[in-house]
Amino acid sequence: MAEVFSIIKYLCAAAAGAITAFSTVYVYSSVYSAQPSPLRTPLRILITGAAGQIGYALAPLIARGLMCGFERPVFLHMHDSEAAQQNLHAVQMELMDAASSLLRGVDIFEDLEEACKGVDVAILLSGVRPGGGREQVMARTVDLYRSIGAALEQHANRDVKVVIVPSPAHTSAAILRREAPSIDPKNITALSRLAHNRTLAQVAEQLAIPVSEVKNVVVWGNASSLQVPDAQHGTVRSVPMDKVLDPEFMDELAASVQQRGNAILLARNLTPALSASAAICDHMHNWLLGTPHGEWVSMGVSSDGSYDIPEGLTFSFPVTCQDGEWHIVQGLDIDEHLQHELQRCVIELQEECELAEQFF
CATH class of the missing domain: 3.40.50.720 (NAD(P)-binding Rossmann-like Domain)
Known part of the structure; x- marks a missing residue:
């Protein structure tokens, strides 16, 4: 009989605990629902x-x-x-x-x-x-x-x-x-992140390393055949990229990135969708939640006059993101050849905008 009473006592205690736990969860849920976090x-x-x-x-x-x-x-x-x-x-x-x-x-x-x-x-x-x-x-x-x-x-x-x-x-x-x-x-x-990601991926493939170890490439300019993939400011495992990459590869990188979309189209008979979707997610993820400290990404944004790009022109720049805002990276060295390529993009974009103006 004592053993039976012991079992009953145990079951009652367990039931009381379950009720308490249920009540706690219910109250928490009610408070949470009434005051949702932003x-x-x-x-x-x-x-x-x-x-x-x-x-x-x-x-x-x-x-x-x-x-x-x-x-x-x-x-x-x-x-x-x-x-x-x-x-x-x-x-x-x-x-x-x-x-x-x-x-x-x-x-x-x-x-x-x-x-x-x-x-x-x-x-x-x-x-x-x-x-x-x-x-x-x-x-x-x-x-x-x-x-x-x-x-x-x-x-x-x-x-x-x-x-x-x-x-x-x-x-x-x-x-x-x-x-x-x-x-x-x-x-x-x-969106210029697809070309940015392609640049990262091709450098990583060339060096046979994870793409996560390649940082701070840039895609400048327009989303066209004149876009300028630029690895000269990037790093590989914190080492400047020009110290680890063959100069010939660096010279060929831009053309390879520019032609990648057509290569996929020819192979698949469809435009790139998987990589484009990933790039869109990356673009918005960094914009909403920020870029890691010391790293930048490429976005097509309204120019503030940086790097002699006319103010208000939508142009792909290196940017960092924090608190839902992007900021153009300042102070990168632009050699004469790169400056020439950027100005070609400026002319192309200005001509596009002038053509668009005719149809308003």
Whole structure:
């Protein structure tokens, strides 16, 4: 009998402990729900052109925390044309089936203004198909980015952060700034991180080392055949790159990076989507959460006059990021050859902007 009473006493104590534990969790949850940390507020992220290859590769990376961090919930606004809505719905179902704990929801849109409502981040994958000549392509680009700019101006959060991906991204940034004057010009950027990552990867491959040991390359200029991948300011295991790399390789690096996209297109018969999606995540991750101390990355940003690049021109620079803001790295040595290459990019971008101006 004593043994029975002992068992009953043990069970009662265990039950009391369980009730206490449950009460503690319940009270904590109630307090947490009533006073959510700002860090836990979902970021609303717009992806335009979301039904394409890059959108399909990008969305799960965002949902898994690779862009905004592993503590920040996200809510996706996925926009594309009427013809793409069935594909978007399929992507929506797949994202929900992936059951990411950070994904608070996925809405799909045909209406651009609805898609832009309340967004904190805008990833613009929308572009125009080539064909019809340079002027026709630019005219369609102006129409497209004027409409996107107007929708963001009217409906996005005032501190929305924007990255433009398809060419001519730098000129599209200028169009967007004109149509969305209340958005800080510093918050409208163009993607140059893919070329930056390619430069890191090719140096690492050449030296047969992990890419994490290669730091501080730069991609200058425009997202075109004139872009300037630059390894002369980089380091490998904290050693200046020109001390460990063959001069011939350094000379050939820029051309190799510039041709990489076409090489993938020829091999796959599709444009690079996996690497582009990773680059977009890297771009926004560093912008939102910062760059490591002593390291910089490449971003297409509005020039402040640094390195003799005209103020206001969207140009790829080396930048550091802190507290949600980017800062152009100052004081890098620019030799005569590099300065010449940068000025070629300036001329190209100015000509693009002048052409775009004709269609306003």
